[in-house]
Amino acid sequence: MANFAVPPMETIRVGFIGVGNRGHTAVRRVSELPGIEVAAIGDVQDVQVEATRQFVREAGRPGACHAYSGSAESWKAVCDDDGVDVVYIASPAEFHAEMALYALRAGKHVLTEVPGAQTVDEAWEIVETCEKARRHCMMLENCCYGEMEMLAQEIIRKGLLGTLTYAEGGYIHNLTARQLDNHYRNRGIMKPGLVIRRYGNTYPTHPLGPICLYFSINRGDRMERIVSLSSLSAAHSEFAAATYPADAWQNQIRWETGDVDISVIRTALGRVITLQLGMCTPRPYSRINLVQGTKGCFADYPPRVALSEVPGGESEWLDDKAFAEFNEAHKHPLWKRLGEIAREKGGHGGMDYIMDLRWSYCMRNGLPLDMDVYDLASWSSVVPCSAESDRQGGIPVELPDFTRGAWRTARPADIGDISDGR
Ligand SMILES: NC(=O)c1ccc[n+]([C@@H]2O[C@H](COP(=O)([O-])OP(=O)(O)OC[C@H]3O[C@@H](n4cnc5c(N)ncnc54)[C@H](O)[C@@H]3O)[C@@H](O)[C@H]2O)c1
Numbered sequence: 001m002a003n004f005a006v007p008p009m010e011t012i013r014v015g016f017i018g019v020g021n022r023g024h025t026a027v028r029r030v031s032e033l034p035g036i037e038v039a040a041i042g043d044v045q046d047v048q049v050e051a052t053r054q055f056v057r058e059a060g061r062p063g064a065c066h067a068y069s070g071s072a073e074s075w076k077a078v079c080d081d082d083g084v085d086v087v088y089i090a091s092p093a094e095f096h097a098e099m100a101l102y103a104l105r106a107g108k109h110v111l112t113e114v115p116g117a118q119t120v121d122e123a124w125e126i127v128e129t130c131e132k133a134r135r136h137c138m139m140l141e142n143c144c145y146g147e148m149e150m151l152a153q154e155i156i157r158k159g160l161l162g163t164l165t166y167a168e169g170g171y172i173h174n175l176t177a178r179q180l181d182n183h184y185r186n187r188g189i190m191k192p193g194l195v196i197r198r199y200g201n202t203y204p205t206h207p208l209g210p211i212c213l214y215f216s217i218n219r220g221d222r223m224e225r226i227v228s229l230s231s232l233s234a235a236h237s238e239f240a241a242a243t244y245p246a247d248a249w250q251n252q253i254r255w256e257t258g259d260v261d262i263s264v265i266r267t268a269l270g271r272v273i274t275l276q277l278g279m280c281t282p283r284p285y286s287r288i289n290l291v292q293g294t295k296g297c298f299a300d301y302p303p304r305v306a307l308s309e310v311p312g313g314e315s316e317w318l319d320d321k322a323f324a325e326f327n328e329a330h331k332h333p334l335w336k337r338l339g340e341i342a343r344e345k346g347g348h349g350g351m352d353y354i355m356d357l358r359w360s361y362c363m364r365n366g367l368p369l370d371m372d373v374y375d376l377a378s379w380s381s382v383v384p385c386s387a388e389s390d391r392q393g394g395i396p397v398e399l400p401d402f403t404r405g406a407w408r409t410a411r412p413a414d415i416g417d418i419s420d421g422r
Contacts, residue, residue: 002219002403002410003132006109008366013039013063015084015108017075017099018091019052020045020185022113025051026090028059029347029354035364037063039085042078046070075099077105086136086363089113094184095388097122100137104129109136111359114205116376119384120400123377127402130373136163136361136370139376141209142347143189143287144415145354147158147339148300149210150332152291153415155298156214158330162295162311169207170276170288176239179280180250192252196236200228200276200386201261205379207287211273212293212413215229217405218374219410221269228386229394230258235280236377263386265399268407303327333417334358369405370415378400 009027012035015021019041031038038056043049049069056065075095079102087103088097089112097117100110104126116139139362143149152275155161179186189196206398215221233255259280265273276288289300294311296302305326306315318326334354335342342350362369374392381399389397401407 001127001137002406003367003368004134004136004372006368009035009085010197010365011035011037012360013037013083013085014088015042015081015086016052016080016088016090016231017042017078018089018095018113019043020334023051023088024055025347026088026143026352026356028055029345029353030088030381031056031059031061031063033357033360036360038065039063039083040066040068040078040081042068042075044069044072044074075199076102079103079108084108086111088140094118097126099206100126101129104133104135104137107133107135109363111136111138111140114209115139115203115380115383117380117383120381122349123381123401123402127373127377136363136369137373137376138371139205139209139379140355141205141371141375141379142352142355143206144209144213144357144370145334145351146210146287146289147332147335147349147351148289148303149351150335150354150415151303151327151330152210152289153213153232154297154330154332156291156293157414158298160307160330161291161293161298162224164271164291164293166272166292167211167214168274168290169289170278170286171206172276172278172281172283172286172288173205174280174282174285176235176280177243180236180240180243189253189333190249192249194253195256195362196253196302197256197388199230199346199390200383200388201263202383202387203277203279204263204275204382204386207275207289208273208379208382210374211290211291212375212379213370213415215267215273216412217267218372218378218410220406220407221267221271222401222403222407223265223273223382223391224268225396225397225398226263226265226385226389227384227394227396228261228263230390231260231261233257239280261386261390263382263389265382309374332415334415337417357375357418358415370413374402374407
């Protein structure tokens with residue numbers, strides 16, 4: 001399925017599963033793009049489906065917009081709907097694999113929120129089912145389309161960083177209040193007496209996806225092995241004690257999940273990737289997004305670059321003015337052309353818009369998508385493999401080669417423009 005493409009699709013009829021926070025905004029964004037129809041929407045909650053259907057009607061967006069809701073199985077009707085070409089999954093993470101598998105077996109192309117699978121077995125089943133179905137199956141890793149991530153991709157493609165050796169990524173995002181509020185999404189943990197113990201990196205793909213594109217993982221290199229260690233658990237219980245009454249459910253559950261997880265991955269070519277996860281610390285938001293080679297280093301938060309005259313030589317970060325000029329000179333064509341409109345449309349600063357524009361452009365023009373099922377499987381497998389390592393005190397765990405050796409010959413990754421077929 002590497003470099004897999006289907007004949008151009010003039011109209012793409014999309015069925016959305018899970019129209020909560022993420023799925024509803026996806027319908028708003030995607031339904032505005034050329035050639036898209038909202039064919040169907042499905043959610044276990046009637047209220048979500050109704051709100052989304054009302055939006056589609058009032059905004060006059062094209063498509064039959066069949067609505068399926070009311071039971072935990074209603075989503076299957078979206079996949080079985082003959083009027084749907086592509087199933088766009090934005091349900092909670094534990095359902096992604098089951099829904100993707102069902103949709104592929106129903107002959108639909110699949111776009112799924114992150115991560116695409118929770119276990120190695122699920123990841124293999126998705127790969128094998130996708131290969132048999134001959135359908136697209138892409139994880140919607142929007143951070144691959146961030147402005148700074150795409151700048152890094154451009155300078156790597158031009159060779160400015162030299163031979164790549166190391167990258168560092170993180171998902172540092174304080175969500176403590178969101179993880180402990182009385183919202184429907186937390187219903188699974190509103191259980192006094194519950195012990196919450198999660199191991200490893202449960203949400204790795206936002207920083208890892210872009211790094212895998214920098215390193216052409218599955219297309220010239222592959223992730224071979226991971227070690228992972230989590231810190232002690234403190235922030236959730238201290239936050240709950242400071243925020244909620246002693247008898248509230250928030251204070252009746254026991255947190256044993258580490259506040260921070262650090263994972264280290266080694267690739268077949270000997271590159272090293274470190275990943276951090278911290279979703280409950282006061283540290284300000286960061287994906288770190290650092291990549292370095294023999295001739296330079298790019299890092300974000302704040303964005304900066306340091307280049308050396310000779311490989312292995314000294315370098316300094318460019319000052320703000322020089323970086324601004326550098327950014328202008330090397331901006332990815334998509335951000336050059338569409339940056340203003342993407343920022344206006346929004347969705348994590350515009351990257352969601354760029355992502356949706358790009359897969360829909362590729363499908364309408366019969367091009368391979370930027371990420372394939374092997375990316376979905378290998379990036380997602382970091383969830384279970386880091387957990388296994390962490391659970392066993394940080395032992396090295398082998399990461400599966402979902403390409404079964406094809407990574408050696410597949411064409412390098414390159415997110416192109418939407419005009420010249422690159
Ligand atoms: N890429 C990103 O930047 C990003 C950001 C936020 C969330 N996410 C991912 O998007 C997904 C959705 O997150 P969210 O914040 O929108 O959550 P949410 O709870 O707001 O929405 C999830 C929706 O799925 C529905 N749902 C639950 N079970 C279902 C079932 N069996 N059948 C059909 N629908 C079902 C819920 O009713 C809800 O409307 C998660 O996997 C999350 O990890 C990604």
